[in-house]
Amino acid sequence: MLRSIAAIIVSYATMFVFFFATFTGCYLALGTERVFQTDSYEVSMVWIVVALVVSLLGSMVGGYICGLISRNMRTCQVFAFIVFFLGLLACIPAMKRNPDAPNVRAGEVSSLEAMGLAVSPMWLHLLTPVVSAAGVLLGARMKGRGEAA
Numbered sequence: 001m002l003r004s005i006a007a008i009i010v011s012y013a014t015m016f017v018f019f020f021a022t023f024t025g026c027y028l029a030l031g032t033e034r035v036f037q038t039d040s041y042e043v044s045m046v047w048i049v050v051a052l053v054v055s056l057l058g059s060m061v062g063g064y065i066c067g068l069i070s071r072n073m074r075t076c077q078v079f080a081f082i083v084f085f086l087g088l089l090a091c092i093p094a095m096k097r098n099p100d101a102p103n104v105r106a107g108e109v110s111s112l113e114a115m116g117l118a119v120s121p122m123w124l125h126l127l128t129p130v131v132s133a134a135g136v137l138l139g140a141r142m143k144g145r146g147e148a149a
Contacts (some may be wrong), residue, residue, distance in 0.1 A: 005068035008079045011136075013085075015062035022054050026138025029113065032105075041105050041117045048124055052131055059083060060134040063139025076140035080133040094125045 028037055035047045043051075066079045105117075 004070050004072060004075040007068075007072075007075055007100050008082065010069060011062040011066035011079055012082070014065050014111075015058050016109075018061055019054065021057050022058065023051075024048050026054065030121075032114070036105055036118070039105055040119075041114075042119045043121075044125075048120070049129070051120075051124065053113025055128050056135045056138075060139035060142070063136035064143045066136065067143030068138040071115070073140060076136065080136040082134035083136050084129045085138040088126075089130070092123040094120070094122070098130045127134065 030046065030050070034044060036042065037044050062078070062083070063076055066076045067073070070076065
């Protein structure tokens with residue numbers, strides 16, 4: 001039981017660090033003009049694709065780590081549910097976004113400002129938890145296949 005709890009905590013922390021580092025790096029590499037639509041805080045299609053790929057890869061890493069530590073697919077399934085549920089909870093603030101917030105962007109924006117002002121399509125907020133949960137399960141299966149070989 002303790003091993004399963006530790007696996008979930010370490011895996012979630014690993015995912016957090018992976019996401020923070022990777023999204024920050026991608027934002028810096030792409031630059032403001034490719035992350036956002038012209039003169040807007042609405043994210044570009046390039047950023048949407050990057051976000052989905054990073055979400056999948058980071059979740060796969062988390063699932064692999066969870067499988068590695070727990071040695072139990074059931075724990076990985078619980079972890080996938082936790083990732084899905086917390087991802088849905090993260091959608092709530094996006095649904096309550098202030099319609100009077102500024103949507104006109106002028107010049108360069110720091111990554112912290114961008115996170116606060118970025119406007120993503122609602123379907124992306126709802127798709128990301130699904131992609132992340134699937135990534136956890138894929139990563140866990142990859143770990144499981146490595147033991148069978």
